Amino acid sequence: MNAIMQTPEPYNEPIKGYMAGSEERLALERELNRQYETPIDIPLIIGGREIRTGNTAQVVCPHEHGHVLAEYHLAGAEEVGQAIAAAMAAKVEWQRLPWTDRAAVFLKMADLISERFGPILNAATMLNQSKNLFQAEIDATCELADFLRFNVRFMEEIYSGQPRSAPGMWNRVEYRPLEGFILAVSPFNFTAIGGNLATAPAMMGNTVVWKPSSTAILSSYRLMELYRRAGLPDGVINFIPGHSSIVGDPLLESENLAGIHFTGSTGVFTRMWRKVSDNLTRYRSYPRMVGETGGKDYIFMHESANVEDVAVAAVQGAFQYQGQKCSAASRMYVPSSRWDELKPLLLEEVAQLRIGDVRNLDGNFNAVIDERSFDNAMSYIERAHAAPEAEIIVGGGGDKSRGYFVEPTIIVASDPRFVTMEEEIFAPVLTIHVYADDNLEEMLDLIDGTSTYALTGAIFARDRHIIRMLTERLTHTAGNFYINDKPSGAVVGLQPFGGARCSGTNDKAGSHLNLLRWTSARTIKETFGAPA
Ligand code: NAD
Numbered sequence: 001m002n003a004i005m006q007t008p009e010p011y012n013e014p015i016k017g018y019m020a021g022s023e024e025r026l027a028l029e030r031e032l033n034r035q036y037e038t039p040i041d042i043p044l045i046i047g048g049r050e051i052r053t054g055n056t057a058q059v060v061c062p063h064e065h066g067h068v069l070a071e072y073h074l075a076g077a078e079e080v081g082q083a084i085a086a087a088m089a090a091k092v093e094w095q096r097l098p099w100t101d102r103a104a105v106f107l108k109m110a111d112l113i114s115e116r117f118g119p120i121l122n123a124a125t126m127l128n129q130s131k132n133l134f135q136a137e138i139d140a141t142c143e144l145a146d147f148l149r150f151n152v153r154f155m156e157e158i159y160s161g162q163p164r165s166a167p168g169m170w171n172r173v174e175y176r177p178l179e180g181f182i183l184a185v186s187p188f189n190f191t192a193i194g195g196n197l198a199t200a201p202a203m204m205g206n207t208v209v210w211k212p213s214s215t216a217i218l219s220s221y222r223l224m225e226l227y228r229r230a231g232l233p234d235g236v237i238n239f240i241p242g243h244s245s246i247v248g249d250p251l252l253e254s255e256n257l258a259g260i261h262f263t264g265s266t267g268v269f270t271r272m273w274r275k276v277s278d279n280l281t282r283y284r285s286y287p288r289m290v291g292e293t294g295g296k297d298y299i300f301m302h303e304s305a306n307v308e309d310v311a312v313a314a315v316q317g318a319f320q321y322q323g324q325k326c327s328a329a330s331r332m333y334v335p336s337s338r339w340d341e342l343k344p345l346l347l348e349e350v351a352q353l354r355i356g357d358v359r360n361l362d363g364n365f366n367a368v369i370d371e372r373s374f375d376n377a378m379s380y381i382e383r384a385h386a387a388p389e390a391e392i393i394v395g396g397g398g399d400k401s402r403g404y405f406v407e408p409t410i411i412v413a414s415d416p417r418f419v420t421m422e423e424e425i426f427a428p429v430l431t432i433h434v435y436a437d438d439n440l441e442e443m444l445d446l447i448d449g450t451s452t453y454a455l456t457g458a459i460f461a462r463d464r465h466i467i468r469m470l471t472e473r474l475t476h477t478a479g480n481f482y483i484n485d486k487p488s489g490a491v492v493g494l495q496p497f498g499g500a501r502c503s504g505t506n507d508k509a510g511s512h513l514n515l516l517r518w519t520s521a522r523t524i525k526e527t528f529g530a531p532a
Helices: 024-036 077-095 097-130 131-161 192-201 217-229 244-252 266-278 307-323 335-351 372-387 437-450 463-473 512-516
Strands: 040-042 044-046 048-049 056-061 064-073 168-177 181-185 207-211 237-239 257-263 288-292 297-301 329-336 388-394 409-413 430-434 456-460 479-484 519-527
Touching: 024 056, 024 064, 024 097, 040 335, 044 077, 056 097, 056 131, 064 217, 077 181, 077 207, 077 237, 077 244, 097 131, 097 192, 097 217, 131 192, 131 512, 181 192, 181 244, 192 207, 192 217, 192 237, 192 257, 192 512, 207 244, 217 237, 244 266, 257 266, 266 288, 297 307, 297 437, 307 329, 307 430, 307 456, 329 335, 329 437, 335 388, 372 388, 372 409, 372 512, 430 437, 437 463, 456 463, 463 479
Parallel strands: 040 064, 181 207, 181 257, 207 237, 257 288, 297 329, 297 456, 329 430, 409 430, 456 479
Antiparallel strands: 044 048, 044 237, 056 064, 168 519, 388 409
16 A cells, blocks of 8 residues: 555567467467357446346347357447446446556556456457458557556656646645546447547546447447456446437436446547537536547658658558558558659569458458448549549459458549548548649649548658658648558557548557547645645
8 A cells, every 4th residue: 555656567468470380379270260150249338237128139240241250239329327336336346446556457458468368359350340360450459458457647747647736735636537427439440449448547546338330339339348357347338239319419418427437439439528518517527538530541652762661651551450450551642753653563562462351361361340431442442444634454343142252442633632642541442642843832732632530641752852842841741640650550658649630530549649638637736834
């Protein structure tokens, strides 16, 4: 008790190799088989109780949509009320617990992931979200463990921040949790994001009502199992899958809503914010709004760039996880003097993508998440097929008969404002505009003004003066800016992640900036002499 304790030094979870015959590969194969072959029933979890409403929907594999992994129960307005009540009740004890005890729960989660939960979470993410082995490993195991370990350290650093005191007084700041509950709403594309959206506010002493994405229910439920196993007290995180049209409003109308931790599309976050504004007079305090949203991420190639680096970065950046990363490269600007060199290299890289089922561990390209996403992607590709100002140089097909497979597709658009250069598609579609080398200035204005987003961007150049100039000119185009690297793959503790403009509130997941949003500081001044 009587000690100023320090948290363990955080480290990035090592990425396992999964070599043939290795222990980790065998463990993963066992989990894949178990979760594939044994459909489960997923309840709501409210105050630690499993609740089955009987109103159910199915969890399927996107790459084999006829295969059911689970049935899950959907929350209605009544369960939303119960979840809010459970969060408010659990808060009383949770916020009283010394922060070091809270820290220990989350550190234990991270260690459980390194050990027995890694294969469980990876397998669920592969089957439910159609991620290949490597993508699942860097998400559900590495990024999630990193969020937990680094956030514990950031929490300690925040709590260490104290004001100065003048003679005769002692000034302190204590970092209270917010008054009320936090609503966490997660997207389908990263299991780790679902984990972080709920655990980051909880770490700071808050309690949470979590609405997971309906296309990532299996991996989200596995997270709830992890929390329980790590000793997270009942009611600290409450799990309520459900239709957003049904659960959304009662959550946003609660007087106890203290904050929203959201990741997903810009449109949904904007609608939620609007509803919060409409309800503003109901709340006991102004809800904290933290949202990481859409992107239209770019790669800009300068004539001095190394063409091999650009080809690899473009294909990895655009097509890893089928282009369903918010940071995926989706528009690219190439100088005409280098296009003839770059084009064949791009085609060679794309030819190495092997489309198929996630259970083929040597495959690297799988399905998009659902039929809506498939149809949306194909509608953009159809527009490119039909447009005289666009040419599809690879891909352009799709097949949803067994799974939602969209071919990795590269479009070359002579119009830099062609629709696929401007709108987020969230699928394996990269559009390239080839610009005249002497048109650099105009291109930079276009990069800045083409889309409403500002999430990630990458520049490729060898000329140092150009790198400096581009870095300055493109200041507001991306919250995560890359020099000679692909625009995706941020690592917790190394590159805090988030974008501005319509890409979100830029509170940088996996950094102290995010955790600061989940605390409300109280300043205490104590005077030792007579008050003057
Ligand atoms: P989405 O916006 O469709 O859904 C996100 C979540 O919001 C889901 O849980 C959904 O059920 C819920 N939701 C939808 N309408 C709601 C409502 N009215 N009330 C309450 N909840 C509601 O996003 P998605 O398809 O799951 O994810 C893809 C999007 O997420 C892309 O736009 C991508 O760029 C973005 N994204 C951004 C980041 C980032 O860090 N900036 C990271 C991952 C994903």
